[in-house]
Amino acid sequence: xxxxxxxxxxxxxxxxxxxxxxxxxxxxxxxxxxxxxxxxxxxxxxxxxxxxxxxxxxxxxxxxxxxxxxxxxxxxxxxxxxxxxxxxxxxxxxx
Amino acid sequence: xxxxxxxxxxxxxxxxxxxxxxxxxxxxxxxxxxxxxxxxxxxxxxxxxxxxxxxxxxxxxxxxxxxxxxxxxxxxxxxxxxxxxxxxxxxxxxxxxxxxxxxxxxxxxxxxxxxxxxxxxxxxxxxxxxxxxxxxxxxxxxxxxxxxxxxxxxxxxxxxxxxxxxxxxxxxxxxxxxxxxxxxxxxxxxxxxxxxxxxxxxxxxxxxxxxxxxxxxxxxxxxxxxxxxxxxxxxxxxxxxxxxxxxxxxxxxxxxxxxxxxxxxxxxxxxxxxxxxxxxxxxxxxxxxxxxxxxxxxxxxxxxxxxxxxxxxxxxxxxxxxxxxxxxxxxxxxxxxxxxxxxxxxxxxxxxxxxxxxxxxxxxxxxxxxxxxxxxxxxxxxxxxxxxxxxxxxxxxxxxxxxxxxxxxxxxxxxxxxxxxxxxxxxxxxxxxxxxxxxxxxxxxxxxxxxxxxxxxxxxxxxxxxxxxxxxxxxxxxxxxxxxxxxxxxxxxx
Numbered sequence: 001x002x003x004x005x006x007x008x009x010x011x012x013x014x015x016x017x018x019x020x021x022x023x024x025x026x027x028x029x030x031x032x033x034x035x036x037x038x039x040x041x042x043x044x045x046x047x048x049x050x051x052x053x054x055x056x057x058x059x060x061x062x063x064x065x066x067x068x069x070x071x072x073x074x075x076x077x078x079x080x081x082x083x084x085x086x087x088x089x090x091x092x093x094x095x
Numbered sequence: 096x097x098x099x100x101x102x103x104x105x106x107x108x109x110x111x112x113x114x115x116x117x118x119x120x121x122x123x124x125x126x127x128x129x130x131x132x133x134x135x136x137x138x139x140x141x142x143x144x145x146x147x148x149x150x151x152x153x154x155x156x157x158x159x160x161x162x163x164x165x166x167x168x169x170x171x172x173x174x175x176x177x178x179x180x181x182x183x184x185x186x187x188x189x190x191x192x193x194x195x196x197x198x199x200x201x202x203x204x205x206x207x208x209x210x211x212x213x214x215x216x217x218x219x220x221x222x223x224x225x226x227x228x229x230x231x232x233x234x235x236x237x238x239x240x241x242x243x244x245x246x247x248x249x250x251x252x253x254x255x256x257x258x259x260x261x262x263x264x265x266x267x268x269x270x271x272x273x274x275x276x277x278x279x280x281x282x283x284x285x286x287x288x289x290x291x292x293x294x295x296x297x298x299x300x301x302x303x304x305x306x307x308x309x310x311x312x313x314x315x316x317x318x319x320x321x322x323x324x325x326x327x328x329x330x331x332x333x334x335x336x337x338x339x340x341x342x343x344x345x346x347x348x349x350x351x352x353x354x355x356x357x358x359x360x361x362x363x364x365x366x367x368x369x370x371x372x373x374x375x376x377x378x379x380x381x382x383x384x385x386x387x388x389x390x391x392x393x394x395x396x397x398x399x400x401x402x403x404x405x406x407x408x409x410x411x412x413x414x415x416x417x418x419x420x421x422x423x424x425x426x427x428x429x430x431x432x433x434x435x436x437x438x439x440x441x442x443x444x445x446x447x448x449x450x451x452x453x454x455x456x457x458x459x460x461x462x463x464x465x466x467x468x469x470x471x472x473x474x475x476x477x478x479x480x481x482x483x484x485x486x487x488x489x490x491x492x493x494x495x496x497x498x499x500x501x502x503x504x505x506x507x508x509x510x511x512x513x514x515x516x517x518x519x520x521x522x523x524x525x526x527x528x529x530x531x532x533x534x535x536x537x538x539x540x541x542x543x544x545x546x547x548x549x550x551x552x553x554x555x556x557x558x559x560x561x562x563x564x565x566x567x568x569x570x571x572x573x574x575x576x577x578x579x580x581x582x583x584x585x586x587x588x589x
Contacts, residue, residue, distance in 0.1 A: 003466070007466075011469070015465045016446050017449045017450050017458055031463065033520075034459075034520060037411075038412050039408075041476075046482035049486060050482070051481030053481065054310070055296050055535070055537030056295060056342065056537045056562055058297060061339065061343075063336070072197075076197075090428055090441055091435065091439060091444055092440075093441045
């Protein structure tokens with residue numbers, strides 16, 4: 001499988017990273033080089049092998065369904081590029 | 096008088112307790128070294144006042160006859176991947192420039208609670224993605240080491256914990272925190288002639304550490320001796336309900352149990368770690384390491400880890416996939432940079448913010464990760480990689496039926512010149528060939544210096560242990576440390 005300019009632009013769009021045409025073109029061989037290399041995994045026989053999701057056997061803990069945090073609005077907003085009236089502010093999304 | 100900045104963590108702790116010097120004298124000495132080492136670019140933010148504040152608290156406690164804390168009087172460096180309350184935390188990215196967390200990471204909090212003071216926030220590869228510390232937005236870290244013979248080429252301190260490794264080997268701090276996703280503690284330790292341990296996945300809480308690849312990220316200490324690593328790790332490890340993968344286990348007394356007597360232990364030598372073309376000096380050091388462990392009483396056996404060659408490609412699917420997901424949070428809304436072109440809508444703002452905030456290697460990995468997780472390719476790449484990861488972990492399980500620990504080189508070469516490998520991402524990735532397998536399997540592993548190569552640069556050995564058996568890893572590291580007698584240090588030029 002090799003990817004072309006259009007695919008690179010699509011991946012960039014899915015990644016929400018704007019790229020210029022020149023940047024996208026430069027990425028085509030770069031990404032192909034890396035993807036071509038990782039494709040060697042296809043040759044490994046994985047019949048009957050379960051995909052690994054946790055490296056160290058550990059059970060996912062449950063806790064009581066109670067509020068453990070909160071009332072820290074100003075701390076949450078402290079690093080926002082733009083905060084107004086106690087909210088995060090973003091460009092208008094609905095006309 | 097003793098040069099305080101030449102002391103190890105253990106010597107500072109014990110000397111302070113014995114009344115040989117004050118904590119303030121120690122902090123001031125390290126602050127002075129930090130201030131005089133701008134040429135290394137090891138720190139993004141310097142916090143001399145924090146180091147002095149902790150030192151004064153230690154001095155007051157000592158004067159009042161109060162019980163001293165495990166790290167009272169010891170100043171350390173903090174990798175700038177750990178969130179520190181009120182102190183800028185950037186992950187070496189432009190994206191987080193100016194970000195001052197309103198909370199403290201669990202690991203850093205544990206260290207401050209143990210009495211340590213902060214000398215500053217250490218430079219690293221951007222979002223911990225890199226092996227040479229050349230991807231930081233705040234500039235390259237320069238290794239204090241130089242090749243012999245008047246060659247003044249700037250060398251890589253390794254990565255991603257390159258600020259930590261450079262600062263420790265240059266005596267800017269006696270110890271520092273690191274994080275290790277595929278070798279980011281061990282490879283920089285090897286490049287700079289110091290020690291560093293990545294504990295078992297789950298030993299140290301990931302809460303408050305800027306996330307890269309969550310199934311692999313693990314914090315650990317870096318210092319000049321194995322004992323210092325044991326001391327630091329005792330304060331860093333421990334259960335944290337705020338991290339769902341944190342192990343609910345008591346923290347062993349690693350320092351008190353240190354012993355370089357390896358009688359009864361079997362050391363496995365994985366044959367797949369000796370590929371054709373392995374650097375001859377590294378191979379020779381490895382052979383010396385085998386003799387050192389035999390001398391310490393261990394029995395040596397050959398073992399096989401058949402899927403070793405697939406570890407790097409597996410890592411370069413799984414780590415970018417997790418990174419693409421983790422780094423989705425940088426949206427220009429909640430923290431960090433925002434780039435809002437004139438008239439742009441929300442989607443345009445996301446794309447512009449991320450284009451401006453992330454460096455090229457970070458973008459590359461996000462895009463690889465996005466691709467391997469995208470519809471139609473998920474099974475071929477990501478699920479396949481997770482299955483191969485299971486086989487890599489099984490290789491270790493089977494090897495550990497025949498032995499108690501593994502001895503390997505840490506990195507395939509000594510430090511290289513900055514710029515030398517930057518043009519080819521794949522060549523850079525290959526640096527992690529010996530460290531990535533243990534990361535994929537979540538196993539504890541330490542890097543210890545073994546000697547110098549013909550150019551006068553440090554080379555390291557790696558010990559990989561069974562899950563949760565940091566003690567054997569530390570003990571074998573100590574056995575090598577005692578026999579290698581590594582005393583070399585970079586000649587001061589900065």
